[in-house]
Amino acid sequence: MKAYIKSIGYYLPESVVTNEDIVRDFPEWSVEKIALKVGVNKRHVAAVGETATDLAIDAAEILFARGEVNREDIDFVLLCTQSPDYILPTSACIVQDRLGLRTTIGALDFNLGCSGYVYGLSLAKGLIYGGIAHNVLFLTAETYNKHLHPHDKGNRTIFGDAATATVISTEGIVEIGNFSLGTDGSGCENLIIKSGGARFPEKQNDLVFDENGNPHSSDYLFMNGSEIFTFTLDNVPPLVKDTLRQNRMEKEDIDLFVFHQANKYMLDFLRKKIKIAPEKFYNCLANYGNTVSNTIPIALREALDDGSIRINSKVMIAGFGVGYSWGGTILQF
Structure with missing residues (x-):
């Protein structure tokens, strides 16, 4: 099956x-x-x-x-x-x-x-x-x-x-391949909303502003951008390699790479680090932003509609972020 x-x-x-x-x-x-x-x-x-x-x-x-x-x-x-x-x-x-x-x-x-x-x-x-x-x-x-x-x-x-x-x-329309999945909960506090759950059920009302005027509060989303960037650079290249291994493919076999649409700077850095050709790296951030778990399926729908994905295309998808958590697979059209 x-x-x-x-x-x-x-x-x-x-x-x-x-x-x-x-x-x-x-x-x-x-x-x-x-x-x-x-x-x-x-x-x-x-x-x-x-x-x-x-x-x-x-x-x-x-x-x-x-x-x-x-x-x-x-x-x-x-x-x-x-x-x-x-x-x-x-x-x-x-x-x-x-x-x-x-x-x-x-x-x-x-x-x-x-x-x-x-x-x-x-x-x-x-x-x-x-x-x-x-x-x-x-x-x-x-x-x-x-x-x-x-x-x-x-x-x-x-x-x-x-x-x-x-x-x-x-x-x-597309067969789902084998998966590479990963988790590292030690980075949980680098992207977090602390209050509202069982650990801190009440609002903490601890809002402060840093020297750049950025708000920090347990009651709102906090993201340590530099730590998230480091996590991504450390884990996504091995994720790509293991996803290829799990599916018995080489990087050259992939027609299109669809990564989680985090932000332009991060995606550009990852593409260059992994040595993916620009024409094989899909980007559709401009009109949507980072929509979290939605970015990959939106990108897939857009790539299907604009012809970037065709019959017999092999597409690698890779998601990574809060948790820390990451995963990849190959979609064969």
């Missing part, structure tokens, strides 16, 4: 924040500086009261409207999010009801960030191989902008909100 991606769709919130909008809040920035360093021109932001579950449902409806899969065929829902509606119940259960899916199916959430799409494919493939499901609806949905302090000029330039929907099945 094999596992395939059958269809991919995505949804973006209506509200758009451009670089011009950010510069109005932070005049020390310039539109050109943001575009050059981060590689983002605009990002979509969920509205007040619009949740990750709402976005996931919209993404699923777009996918169903494509006509490549029917909702009555879905027999398992996986939802990757770090922005759940509630501590409980599981958001995937809410999705099942709101989408009108059968009650005789499985549904669960899992909490991962930028590696979430790769991990979700591995879970879906396991469900297919185990005979537990035949058509898995795999959703990614994030509203990271709700976690950002209004004065966090660095992260506000980077992150966008979005949701994607992918169906993994016993047949489809």
Whole structure:
């Protein structure tokens, strides 16, 4: 038995924040500086009261409207999010009801960030191989902008909100290969929201500003950019090598590399370090920003639509980030 991606769709919130909008809040920035360093021109932001579950449902409806899969065929829902509606119940259960899916199916959430799409494919493939499901609806949905302090000029330039929907099945347009996965929880505090969970259930109200005017608070997303950059450079090149090994391929066999769309500077550095030709390295940051677990499926959909992925293409996908967590696989079209 094999596992395939059958269809991919995505949804973006209506509200758009451009670089011009950010510069109005932070005049020390310039539109050109943001575009050059981060590689983002605009990002979509969920509205007040619009949740990750709402976005996931919209993404699923777009996918169903494509006509490549029917909702009555879905027999398992996986939802990757770090922005759940509630501590409980599981958001995937809410999705099942709101989408009108059968009650005789499985549904669960899992909490991962930028590696979430790769991990979700591995879970879906396991469900297919185990005979537990035949058509898995795999959703990614994030509203990271709700976690950002209004004065966090660095992260506000980077992150966008979005949701994607992918169906993994016993047949489809692309075969899912073997996986390379990794975890190092020692880096957990370098990308974290400390309050709101069981460890610190109440808001800590400990906001301070560093010498550059950047906010630091347990109540908002904190990212140690230099440590995340070091982690990425240390772990992604070996991830690429091991993903190739797991699939018995050489780097030259790969037609397109689709990495997590973190930011332009990091992606450029990684491409050069791993020695990937520019024409084989996909980038679609400009109109979306870093949408966390959504970046890879959005990029895959864009690459399919613009012809960067063709019949018989071999595509490596690689996700890496919060956790620390990383993963890769090969998709054979």
